[in-house]
Amino acid sequence: MKASEVMVSVKRWFSLRNYDVLQEITAGDLSDEINRRASLLRYDFDYGNDTRRLRCLEYEARILAGNPLLVSSTTKAPTARKINPLTDASLHVRHITVADIGRYEARLRELDILRRGDGSSGPVSKEDGRRRLTDIDELNADHPLYLWLNIALLTDEEVVEHVKRMLPQWRKEYGTGEPAINTSRFGLSTVKKLIHYRIIPMLDLMLWEKRNGARISYEQMSRLLYPDDSNVIRGGAQIKDTDRPLAERALTREFDRLFNLWLSKNDYLMDTKIADVMKMDEEETA
Structure with a gap:
């Protein structure tokens, strides 16, 4: 033209x-x-x-x-x-629901980590019981880092500070670097x-x-x-x-x-x- x-x-x-x-x-x-x-x-x-x-x-x-x-x-x-x-915050930081637990339990049973049909509950061994969920699932965009957080005992400042200190260690452990942003x-x-x-x-x-x-x-x-x-x-x-x-x-x-x-x-x-x-x-x- x-x-x-x-x-x-x-x-x-x-x-x-x-x-x-x-x-x-x-x-x-x-x-x-x-x-x-x-x-x-x-x-x-x-x-x-x-x-x-x-x-x-x-x-x-x-x-x-x-x-x-x-x-x-x-x-x-x-x-x-x-x-x-930041409307996507709830996609990345949210409560774990009953549905999440149900799906995860099914996954653990597939991997023979939970007992099956013997009337008892829990993992098949103490070693399995100490494994973190992220040690079982590959940590990627679809599998988050699961955390236990007691907000009743910690102030907001303490929560933020603890997470800030742990994040570098978690990223190093799982080989997940911080996403690049200018x-x-x-x-x-x-x-x-x-x-x-x-x-x-x-x-x-x-x-x-x-x-x-x-x-x-x-x-x-x-x-x-x-x-x-x-x-x-x-x-x-x-x-x-x-x-x-x-x-x-x-x-x-x-x-x-x-x-x-x-x-x-x-x-x-x-x-x-x-x-x-x-x-x-x-x-x-x-």
């Missing part, structure tokens, strides 16, 4: 004014909006299963119709504070850059590129994101060296984890409008 054809095609649906609405959504919404776009750009355009495919096609249709809000609303009635964004700083300034550098409209332009097998040059991207009447001008070199790398980083799962971790530490901002977040100082979220 020729450069002139690219601009004509993009301008049929893209208008920077449509993104003014981002000022009215919350910081939690901003995270969700980026997460949905990451899914769109991460997966091939067959989108996998039918449910995901239909949802992604719906999101794509909204973007290419000039509606940038995929999951947010500026007309929502005030609600209670959203739950902590230690680069994520804070209020990062959130502000998402808005200042117009990352969401840039992601939508990147989606159009992928969908149409075309390329929007850095200079074209600059003209689309910073039109002539804009108070801020960022040229193609800045788009190339700073803005697009941030947009590409925003598509990673690591970025999503860091954003959610930041929101978790500053959960009062989850329902704060972006317009108000942009007025804050870094010290206010420390």
Whole structure:
């Protein structure tokens, strides 16, 4: 597609004014909006299963119709504070249920570690009784580290301190290193850059590129994101060296984890409008 054809095609649906609405959504919404776009750009355009495919096609249709809000609303009635964004915490740290015990008992009987049908209970030997559950199950993403924790006798600070001290030893014993995550700083300034550098409209332009097998040059991207009447001008070199790398980083799962971790530490901002977040100082979220 020729450069002139690219601009004509993009301008049929893209208008920077449509993104003014981002000022009215919350910081939690901003995270969700980026997460949905990451899914769109991460997966091939067959989108996998039918449910995901239909949802992604719906999101794509909204973007290419000039509606940038995929999951947010500026007309929502005030609600209670959203739950902590680390919603997967309950998947990794939770109570062991009766169903869990039942499944594990069946596994122990398969391995002939528990007695069978002799009217007694317990392991077949003292040696087996001393074995840890993680010594029996291979420790991987599907088999957690089972812990005994008496919260009635320990303060919160003691629990946290004991776990912090034991984690390095457990990881060494099971050869399970800590998952790598970039230690680069994520804070209020990062959130502000998402808005200042117009990352969401840039992601939508990147989606159009992928969908149409075309390329929007850095200079074209600059003209689309910073039109002539804009108070801020960022040229193609800045788009190339700073803005697009941030947009590409925003598509990673690591970025999503860091954003959610930041929101978790500053959960009062989850329902704060972006317009108000942009007025804050870094010290206010420390």
